[in-house]
Amino acid sequence: xxxxxxxxxxxxxxxxxxxxxxxxxxxxxxxxxxxxxxxxxxxxxxxxxxxxxxxxxxxxxxxxxxxxxxxxxxxxxxxxxxxxxxxxxxxxxxxxxxxxxxxxxxxxxxxxxxxxxxxxxxxxxxxxxxxxxxxxxxxxxxxxxxxxxxxxxxxxxxxxxxxxxxxxxxxxxxxxxxxxxxxxxxxxxxxxxxxxxxxxxxxxxxxxxxxxxxxxxxxxxxxxxxxxxxxxxxxxxxxxxxxxxxxxxxxxxxxxxxxxxxxxxxxxxx
Numbered sequence: 001x002x003x004x005x006x007x008x009x010x011x012x013x014x015x016x017x018x019x020x021x022x023x024x025x026x027x028x029x030x031x032x033x034x035x036x037x038x039x040x041x042x043x044x045x046x047x048x049x050x051x052x053x054x055x056x057x058x059x060x061x062x063x064x065x066x067x068x069x070x071x072x073x074x075x076x077x078x079x080x081x082x083x084x085x086x087x088x089x090x091x092x093x094x095x096x097x098x099x100x101x102x103x104x105x106x107x108x109x110x111x112x113x114x115x116x117x118x119x120x121x122x123x124x125x126x127x128x129x130x131x132x133x134x135x136x137x138x139x140x141x142x143x144x145x146x147x148x149x150x151x152x153x154x155x156x157x158x159x160x161x162x163x164x165x166x167x168x169x170x171x172x173x174x175x176x177x178x179x180x181x182x183x184x185x186x187x188x189x190x191x192x193x194x195x196x197x198x199x200x201x202x203x204x205x206x207x208x209x210x211x212x213x214x215x216x217x218x219x220x221x222x223x224x225x226x227x228x229x230x231x232x233x234x235x236x237x238x239x240x241x242x243x244x245x246x247x248x249x250x251x252x253x254x255x256x257x258x259x260x261x262x263x264x265x266x267x268x269x270x
Contacts, residue, residue: 131170134162134164152184173245176240179236184209189213218249233249246263
């Protein structure tokens with residue numbers, strides 16, 4: 001009997017050991033499966049994010065190409081036609097006492113203004129020019145045009161010694177600045193705007209735009225990003241994401257708006 005009991009105990013122990021091994025095997029397989037599934041989910045998320053980034057980048061590149069094409073067409077075709085019309089008006093044989101003299105002079109002045117304004121527009125739209133003259137000059141050029149209209153009082157401050165950003169970053173930052181100014185002119189009812197560009201922070205470029213307008217509810221605006229009321233904010237956020245920048249929007253109804261773009265810079269890559 002003792003021998004038989006020992007055999008029974010051994011069999012039981014072996015059964016328990018096999019059961020534990022089986023449970024351990026099942027647990028291990030489940031763990032490996034879950035880990036593999038988690039890796040696949042992460043990989044799919046990365047692929048989806050990369051796809052969205054590439055899609056967004058392509059859309060913005062197409063937009064920039066369209067801007068450039070329109071600017072070129074305005075300059076080469078419409079600009080040329082306007083110049084011919086201006087020349088034709090200037091050589092009309094009209095004396096000062098002619099009944100049409102004042103009308104022709106008024107038309108010439110209006111035509112000069114159209115040609116001048118169109119020239120400014122084409123310069124702002126042309127991406128090559130932004131890269132050539134630099135970000136600060138491109139911003140200053142747009143602000144000068146706004147100040148001439150008398151719509152806004154503008155203060156522009158540059159802190160630190162300017163350095164050149166990589167072309168795509170420079171263009172994207174400039175487009176974000178244009179979007180900010182466009183929103184101020186269209187929606188803010190502001191009378192005063194402060195723009196600051198800071199080059200003095202180590203390994204970081206900062207653009208800040210503040211206005212004294214009516215302000216808005218930031219969270220509400222973000223939730224409306226799919227509608228026309230939130231397109232500008234969404235566009236700026238998308239551009240910031242593509243160049244590795246962080247955009248901060250601070251605003252409250254009746255208290256104006258402050259938007260800051262911070263662009264971390266890798267050493268040697270500007």
